Each structure stands twice: as C-alpha cells, then as structure tokens.
Amino acid sequence: MKGNIEERAQALAMYMIEHKATVRSAAKAFGVSKSTVHKDLQERLPSINRALYLRVKPILEENKAERHIRGGIATRRKYKGK
Numbered sequence: 001m002k003g004n005i006e007e008r009a010q011a012l013a014m015y016m017i018e019h020k021a022t023v024r025s026a027a028k029a030f031g032v033s034k035s036t037v038h039k040d041l042q043e044r045l046p047s048i049n050r051a052l053y054l055r056v057k058p059i060l061e062e063n064k065a066e067r068h069i070r071g072g073i074a075t076r077r078k079y080k081g082k
Helices: 005-019 023-030 034-048 050-080
Strands: none
Touching: 005 023, 005 034, 005 050, 023 034, 034 050
C-alpha cells in the first residue's frame, strides 16, 4: 500500500479509528514505518480530509499520553520473564 499517498493516509486513519490501534501496530499492518504513519496522519491528512483527521486526532493523543505506561509494562514483562 505504498502507492497513492492520499489513499494510504485515509486508510491508515480508518484503520486506527476502527481498531483503536497504536501507530506502531498500524505501521506493521500497512508495511510502512512509524515515521510514515505520523507524517501521513499529522501532516498530510489535515489537508486531504479534515473531518477524518479530527476523528483520528483524539486516538493519536490518547496513545501519546499512554505510551510511557505501555513502555513500563513491557519492561516489567521483559525482566520478570512473562
């Protein structure tokens, strides 16, 4: 899905909305980098489809606010062996 940038940006946004996905999981599902997902959603999407951007923006903000918690949980699992 690396062809049309506008279509990819909208597809990424829909995926994140439908699955409440993180940037990392969306990047993995679409076979692109996290940087590409950020660029598509933060820079390109507002000019392509403003309404869709306003729907995905709260999910991005929530993920950003929670990422330190998920990182701590992952580190705990790593060192506890679970």
